[in-house]
Structure formats: structure tokens, C-alpha cells
Amino acid sequence: MPELPEVETIARGLADDLAESSLESVHLVDPAGLSCGPGTLSEREFLAEVPGARVLRVRRRAKVLLMDVATAERPLLILAFHLRMTGRLTVEAPGTEVRKHVRIVFDLADGRRLFFTDMRKFGACRAMPLEGLAQWPFWAGLGPEPLELTAEGFADLFKGRRGAMKALLLNQKFIAGIGNIYADESLFRAGIRPQAKAECVSRRRLVRLHHELVEVLNEAIDANGSSISDYVNARGDAGAFQNDFRVYGRAGQQCRNCQTVLGKSTVAGRTTVYCSKCQK
DNA sequence: AGATCTACCTGGTTGC
């Protein structure tokens, strides 16, 4: 499930692999892979304008991967990919055949192929000019980037909030880029119960959570992300951070700090693993 | 407004 560190890893890989490249042709294998709406190109416009596009830059915001390209019609067109749960973006060797679940194929000038693949069809690509981004409600509502917040700014976000700590971390309007893995891992490291109401957590502990969150996100980026089942980077390689999980996916196993059996419950509709002794 | 819940989707796993 690509969260901030996984999308960051893919973006860095694509920035490297697609430097100086152009998208010579595009095949919309499954129209569901392209999301159209106010401010975006229609399917017809997408298929007409993208061929020949030159890749300018690849970057990330929240869990969205953005590819800036220049086309014959526009100096800047943005291809925004949201991978949701099972989406992949991979650069394949020339001649690689289109596999099951591939939604969009971009053929590069040198023969390599960029595949957008998504088994569960939750992910999608949106193509739009810069003004289109502001018309995308999800984008317009995104909260701050956790790696760009100061500890004080992070703690301020929680003022006046009454919800569960984990529900807030998962809320993309509250803070961007965090999913189930890094919510559980950061709360464990900070010693905070996922169910704890924000109003009951002291500022000192919120500052601690900021420190732990930044640390776990950076460690995961350094490990090229976490691979649970589907995630691979732009080169098809798995990440390594899943080996460093302290709670995620470890319900019923012993806490690495205190040997207590880790508990499992549902918070914000998500499976949640925590240590009842280490997290208060 | 904020908090909470469910539908969406498909492959893998579990249980009878």
C-alpha cells in the first residue's frame, strides 16, 4: 500500500529513469485507469495530447505522484497518479508485453515502456494543466506535509480536535501522506495509544510523536519503502522497511520492547496493532 | 463542522 515513503521512492526512481525522456505514445488499456472531471483533460484530449510529451520533472505530494510534462499544445501538463492500494508505476524493458491489470502504457522514445498497473482499480491517473490541480477537491483539501512541519506546527494541528489520534493521522485533510502502516508505527514509537483522544495527549507527547513520525518516515524512505504484497519501486524492486515493523502486521506476536503480546483492534475502520503496555 | 461508517475492488487465505 503505497504511503508517503513508497510514493517518494517511486518518484525518485522515475525522476532518475525518465530524465530526458519523452512519452512517444500512450495506450489506455483500461479507461478506468484515467480519471476525468472538472479541470482535467478528457479521454480524447489525453490520447491526443500526451504522445510526444517531454518529461520535465517527477515529484510527490501526499500519496500522489506528479509528472510534469511539456506537450506540443502546452508548456506544462501535469499527470497525477494516485496509486491508492495496489497501484504500481514501473519502467519496463523494450518489448515487455502488457500483463494483466495494466491500465495505461506509455511507450518511451528509446523503446522502454512505462506501465501504470492496478489490480484493484482504485488508483487512477489525472491529466490536467496547473489550474486543474486547484479544481481537484482531494488536492485542494490536502493537509500539510509531515516532513515539512516543525514540531510546534505539528502539535498545533491537534488543538481543539476531539477524535482518536490514529483517525487524525489517517485523515489526509489533517496531515498528508500517512496510511495504516506509518500511523501504527509512529504511534508505537511515541508510546501513544491509537485510540487516545487528541485532547487527552499532552503537547510534550505530541512533540515526541512528531519526532518519531519524521524518523520512521525517513527510515522507510532510506529503505526504499515497505513491501507488503504489491508495492515495488519504479524498477520493480521490493522495499525493505517491512523487516523493521514493530507493530504493523504483528498482532499476536511479542512486543519488541517488553515482550507483551501485541493487541489488535479496529480504529477509524482500520486494523490497528499496538502494545497495551508501551502505549498509553 | 467534525466524527464515524460503508462501498468500492480483486487476489490470497481460511474454514468447512
Place this chain on the structure above:
DNA sequence: TGCAACCAGGTAGATC
């Protein structure tokens, strides 16, 4: 062996 039930989870949309 076969097959139904369940599970994974990011987000939109509905409801309270």
C-alpha cells in the same frame, strides 16, 4: 478437492 466467506485499506460519500 471445492467453494464460500472473509480480509487487506485509501478515499468518496452519506449520515449523525
